[in-house]
Amino acid sequence: MAIGKMRTSVLSAMGLVLCAGLLPVSGCAQHGDPLDAGEADGSRLGIARLSVQAAPTTAGDITRVTVIVQSGPEAELTRDPDGNFIGTLLLPEGSYQIVGNAFVGDQLVGSSAPVSVEIQGGAATQANLRILDLAESDDIGHSPIVLSLTYPLSTVVNQPAQLSISAVDLDDDALAVEWTSDCADGMFSAPTAFVTDFTKPAAGTCEVSVSVTDGELSASETFSIMIFEESQAQGAVIIDGRFIARPMMTLILQWPEGNCHVAPYSSTDGTCQEPITTSSPVELLLRVEWGNSSPGTVEVTDSCGGPITLTGLTYYHMYDWQPPTAHAACLITARATNSDGLSGVWSAGVLVRPAQAE
Structure with missing residues (x-):
């Protein structure tokens, strides 16, 4: 019997579930068979109605499902309009073990453990089979790592x-190497060996590339070699420069009635627009960007002379600042100095106007 291929994903490996309802009624039967059928010896028969839900497997789409009664008949299931596999078995009263098998073409891709069922006259029995995926799971491949x-x-x-180059493949795949150059007259003594010699008959600079592959994935490196005339006293210097910027800072003031952000990328005015109207401590948050240098020292001062206490260090330097109790204009200044000795200064101006005690 031809079974049409059901199109499903093959990204997961799930079991097939078989539900067999066994009704009192050796071979295959159709739905509508009489329930009072019997053998010549007088024993009654039962109908095993079989339904298997096909799930995706790592080997492909399920195309065929069979259910075998050990020491008995085998049912070749057919696909219904919903994509499930269905069929029936006629069995005499008694105890049986049934096994379900799933195929992709002729390849067995799933099998269940034997499940015991009891066929009894005048009773219905249901058996659940889990047809487990037998196909091997495939892990993702890993490209070589250049050591x-x-x-x-x-x-x-x-x-x-x-x-020379050395590399390792974490999947234990065999590795192949290839050396190439952008100089047409450049030559490799062994362009597919892990160790090779490169020669060039004329002066110039060549860009050399090397690739290591496991057959599917690869890793590559590129570098330059300068070739000088043998008769000339020439030399070359390779300069690797780095610009070290001064530290950049963001200063945030927070109090119960408001807040103020002074940031280097978005602020054009360092004066907070809202006055501080509390005499309670104000929280200062200072973020320092050190750039290409290493972190150094940080100092925060107040032109009004109020105490500033470091309370924590996470993403920000966190401080408590005690504003003056009288009307005043204050400048909060942060100075950060990196390990190269360069300092950055950032400040916020704020008006303190605490409420008058009644």
Whole structure:
């Protein structure tokens, strides 16, 4: 019997579930068979109605399901309009063990453990089978990891420069290597070996690339080699420069009635627009961006002379600032100095106007 292929995803590996309702009524029967059928010896028969829900597997879409009664008949199930596999079995009264098998084409991809069922006259029995996926699970592949790469920064014409690379594949796949160059006259002694010599008959600079592959995934590195004339006293210097910027800061003041943000990327005015109307401590949050340098020292001062206490250090430097109890204009100034000795200064001006005690 031809079974149409059901289109499902193959991204998961789930079991198939078989529900067999066994009704009192050896071979296959259709729904509508009489319930009072019997064998020649007088024993009554039962109808096992079979239904299997097909689930995706790692091997592909289920195309065929069979249910076998050990020491008995086998049912070849057919697909219903809902995509499930259905069928029936006629069994004499007694105890049986049934096994479900699932196939993708001719490949067995799932099988259940034997399940015991009891066929009794005048009673209905249900058996649940879990047809487990037998296909192997496939993990994701991993590209090679380059452990080391060695090469000279310069050489002279016609003098071999030794290049070497070492790599590892976490999936234990065999690795292959290939060396290439953008210099047409550049030559490798062994372009597919992990250790090779590179020579060039004329002066110039060559960009060399090396790729390591496991057959599907690869890792690559690129570098430059300078080639000088042998008769000339030439040299080269490789300069690696880095711009070290001064620390940049964001200063935030928070009090019960308001807050003020003075940030280097968005603020054009360092004066807070809302006055502080409380004499309670104000929370100061200072964020420092150190850039290409290492963190150094941080200092926060107040032009009004109020005490500033460090309360914590997380994403921000956190402080409590005690504003003056009288009407005043204050400047809160933060100074950060990086490990290269460069300092950045950032400040917020604020009007303190505490409520008068009644």
